[in-house]
Amino acid sequence: MVPHLQPTCKYRIVALDPSVRGPDRNILTAVIEIPNERLAPGPRGYRVQVVDYDASNRILYEPAECREADNLKVPKNPEKDRAFHARNTYAIVMRVLARFERALGRRVGWSFLGHQLTVAPHAFLDLNAFYSKDDHAIFFGYYPQQSGHVFTCLSHEVIAHETTHALVDGLRPGYTYPSSPDQAAFHEGFADIVALLSVLSLREVVTAALDLHTAKESELIRASLLTEEALKGGVLFGLAQQVGEAMYGTHGVALRRSIQLPHDLKLAKSEEFKESHRRGELFAAAVLGAFLKIWKNRIDLFGERQKGMVSRVGVVDGAIETADHLLTIVIRALDYCPPTDLLFGDFLSAALTADYELYPDDSRYGYRKALREGFASFGFRPGSEAPQGTVEPGLWADPGSVELHYNRTHHESMKYDADEVFRFLWENRDKLEIADNAYTRVESVWPCYRAGGDGFHLRETVAVYSQQIKLAARELHKHGLGKPRDMPDDVEMTIYGGGSLIFDEAGRLKYHLRNRIWSAKRQDPRLRYLWEQGSLNTRKSFAALHLERALRHDVAVAPEAQPLEEGDHAG
Numbered sequence: 001m002v003p004h005l006q007p008t009c010k011y012r013i014v015a016l017d018p019s020v021r022g023p024d025r026n027i028l029t030a031v032i033e034i035p036n037e038r039l040a041p042g043p044r045g046y047r048v049q050v051v052d053y054d055a056s057n058r059i060l061y062e063p064a065e066c067r068e069a070d071n072l073k074v075p076k077n078p079e080k081d082r083a084f085h086a087r088n089t090y091a092i093v094m095r096v097l098a099r100f101e102r103a104l105g106r107r108v109g110w111s112f113l114g115h116q117l118t119v120a121p122h123a124f125l126d127l128n129a130f131y132s133k134d135d136h137a138i139f140f141g142y143y144p145q146q147s148g149h150v151f152t153c154l155s156h157e158v159i160a161h162e163t164t165h166a167l168v169d170g171l172r173p174g175y176t177y178p179s180s181p182d183q184a185a186f187h188e189g190f191a192d193i194v195a196l197l198s199v200l201s202l203r204e205v206v207t208a209a210l211d212l213h214t215a216k217e218s219e220l221i222r223a224s225l226l227t228e229e230a231l232k233g234g235v236l237f238g239l240a241q242q243v244g245e246a247m248y249g250t251h252g253v254a255l256r257r258s259i260q261l262p263h264d265l266k267l268a269k270s271e272e273f274k275e276s277h278r279r280g281e282l283f284a285a286a287v288l289g290a291f292l293k294i295w296k297n298r299i300d301l302f303g304e305r306q307k308g309m310v311s312r313v314g315v316v317d318g319a320i321e322t323a324d325h326l327l328t329i330v331i332r333a334l335d336y337c338p339p340t341d342l343l344f345g346d347f348l349s350a351a352l353t354a355d356y357e358l359y360p361d362d363s364r365y366g367y368r369k370a371l372r373e374g375f376a377s378f379g380f381r382p383g384s385e386a387p388q389g390t391v392e393p394g395l396w397a398d399p400g401s402v403e404l405h406y407n408r409t410h411h412e413s414m415k416y417d418a419d420e421v422f423r424f425l426w427e428n429r430d431k432l433e434i435a436d437n438a439y440t441r442v443e444s445v446w447p448c449y450r451a452g453g454d455g456f457h458l459r460e461t462v463a464v465y466s467q468q469i470k471l472a473a474r475e476l477h478k479h480g481l482g483k484p485r486d487m488p489d490d491v492e493m494t495i496y497g498g499g500s501l502i503f504d505e506a507g508r509l510k511y512h513l514r515n516r517i518w519s520a521k522r523q524d525p526r527l528r529y530l531w532e533q534g535s536l537n538t539r540k541s542f543a544a545l546h547l548e549r550a551l552r553h554d555v556a557v558a559p560e561a562q563p564l565e566e567g568d569h570a571g
């Protein structure tokens, strides 16, 4: 008889990191559900393979056997258990991947050729972690401290952050090109937000944080005590305080720092906040601000119904459902973003539109209103130029009354065939304002099947094309672009453009979210900024962002897994 295979399975993970204890003084853990599969030792699965290679000591450890019975176990001293590190990292990477696939309604690939992302939980001796496209891998460092080793592979936030870099790089490879302070900051801010919302959607985490900051005698709490300030100052900030700041450099402190940023319109224009990590915090703070508002709206709504009292469970449910829905919104937004030169305002319009498509009515909890307000509190306005008086502020405009030609392309193959989509682009290049003198490539065509909360489904096809052209500074004016001051005529550069095409169920173009290659409004500030920064022809790498470190494979295999101690490297 063929055995019934469960589609999902459960793992118990370290909820935040081993320094964060629950009310029982034990390490706070949480149970997560991920896609089920038959794992090879490592664990090595269909999308993620853990390879326990230590580049600092040049040892490749024997892969750990996977036993289903272990999945719900967290050892008393997780630091000392190499097999648990592997399992914990695998499970969290898979959870983030599955979360992206659920939000986008399709499979999501990595940025490199190949299906399996390599994950090295003990890659090097340093307090750092990074994603490297060239190595198809995420590397986690470890570091000795007086109390024992600190492992970045035991931090939920760090794992989710690095996995998000890998996923965004697959969905939007153009975001590592040099462009603007916003684009440079986006990867970091977005990775922080996915990490934070992933953590805030865990019941164990929110329950523990709430228990720490409210009297536990009663199952009911007075709603008026849970003001936005109290939630921010007590519950969330309490959570942030617990996340070890010293341990993980810039990662573990994201929640703590972002939540404290004052709502000041001047920040975004200041020199300090043009630096990518600082600017990424503004992005994170805008979304966190929205989270707080919506959570508070939900608590008030419960309070109105129950004579000013809310149940603890209701408060926790409010947080995890809000975090979960916001996570869906921000991930779906990626599909509605232009593939090059992203500004925070574009992302905001993309998020609003992505949510509107499935939930036209925002009146119950006001997700989109809160997002608009969150970004506005730092001076970021929606990128949409949709005319006033349209359904809702900030939504992308549809292509309007432009008569596009559909009769020379086949609707069915437009759902998956890049050549067919390219033909559609070429046929309609005038109406879609696509330059025919640049190198143009349809990078991806993805049919999507997105689920709404009420059982409503939305079928869309998302196609992404990119354009680029190399030219010298002296040629800029021929294309209507301005040359930055003091730039010599012979400086060579690449100009990027491109768009995301969203087709509806019937194969009609619903949205065209693009940055035109010959748009002076977009390209002139970009060129000026990059020229002034001296970063005109550079490309951001995560290895450089986090830490430069190469992984070599010329090593011996250790006879069996051993605890990480100084001097245990056997050749």
Ligand SMILES: [Zn+2]
Binding pocket: 161, 165, 187, 188, 191, 546
């Ligand atoms: Zn990062």
